Amino acid sequence: MLALLSLGLAALYGFTHQDLGYQEYIPQVVPENSEYTELIATSQGVLYAILDDEGQLQSYVTISQGQGYGGPLLVALDWSLDGIILQISVPVHHEDLPWWRVLEARHFFDQYIGRGYEEPIQIHEDIDAVSGSTVSSNGVAMAVKAGRLLVVKELGSDYKDPLPGIKFGLPELMVCLGIAFVFWVRTFRPFKNPKYARYLALTYSFFIVGIWLSVPLSLNNISSFLVGYAPSVEQFIIFYIVVWGILGLAILFGKNYYCYWLCPFAAVQEGLHFIGEGVSPSAKTQKRFKWVRYALLWLALMLVFVFRAPNVSGFEPWNLFFSLKGDFPEWILLIATLAGALLFYNFWCNYLCPVGASLDIIIKARKWVGNKWNSLLKKKARR
C-alpha cells in the first residue's frame, strides 16, 4: 500500500515538474542573443521567428517533440524563410548514451541539413535509420516532422504529411508466433511433459526475440507506457505486441507466459547453468531474497516517475547482452549476472528481475480481484 502511494506521489511530482520552456533551446541552432518572437505554439512544438538587428525576419526556429526509446526528446531546427533545414540539434533526450553516440558517429543528424519541407524526410525513404538505434532515429524523425508541420502552417503551404501505415512484417509475425506457441502449450496442455516444448520456446526466443530482433520484454518498455511515452504504434507495433501480448495474457488468463518460456535471457542463463556446475542454496536463503526483485522494481519505477524518463528502468543486463552497447557499470552487471547464472539456476530471474516481479504482481492482483469477486457473488447468492 505504502509502495503504491509513494509511486503515485512520484508520478504526481514528475508530472507537475515537467520542463516546458522551449525558448532556452533556441541558441542551440542560431547565434546566441538572437532576437526572437513566438509565432505558433501547439502541443507538439513551438515555432519562433528569428529576427536580425533591424528586426527583419531572418529564419524560423522550431522546437518540437518526438518519442525516443527512453522517452520524449526535443529537436531544435533552424529553417530558412523558404522552408529548408539549416541547422539541427537535439537539446533534450533520454536515450542511453552508448546508443545515442552511434547516431552521432554515423552522422545521422547531418542527413536533415539542406532538406526542404516538401521532401519526404521519412525514415527508410530519404533518411537512413541507424541500425540498432531505430527507435531513437524514429523519435528524431518524428520531432522533425512535427517541426515541419509548424513551418508548413506558417508558410501557408497546402503540403500534407502522408499518414504512416502500421508496419507489420516478418519480425512482428515471428514474435506473435512465439507468444502463440507458448500460450497454446501452457493453456491447452497438449503435452504430458512440456519440458521439450519449453526448451524449444526458449531456443526460438533466444534466436528470434534476442539475437535477431533484440526486443526482450524490458521494464523500460512497460514504464514507457506508464508515463505515456510509448513509441509510435505505426512504426513500432512490435513493442506493443511484446508488452501487451505478454501483460495482456497475464491479465486475462492469470498466467506468466514469458518468464522461463519466452525470455531470451532465461535461455542464456539456462544454457550457462547447464554448462556450469550448478549449486543449490538453502530454501531459507532463497526465500530471504524474494523481496529484492520487488524492491528493485519499486525503485526503478520511482525514478521513472520522478524524472519522467523510462530509460532509467532499463538496467537489465539483457539490453547489453543482445546489443553489446552499454556503459562500464552495465558490463560489470552483465558479467556478474552471467557468472551467477553459471552457479545458480536462473540467477537473474529468481533474485533480481523486475520484469518477473511486475508479472507476478499482475497475476497476484488478478487472483486477489478474482477471489474478491467470487466471494461477493457467493454473498449475493446466499441472500
Added chain:
Amino acid sequence: MEQPVKEKSKAIDIFLIVMVSFCVLISLVVMFVKASGLID
C-alpha cells in the same frame, strides 16, 4: 561426514548473498548513472 556438507551449503548461501548484493549494488549504480544524465 555431515559437517563438511553443512559447511559447503553455508558457503553456497554466503556466496549467493554476496552475488545478489553485488548485483543489486551495480543495478543501483546503473539506474543512478542513467538518472544522473537527466539532471541539468
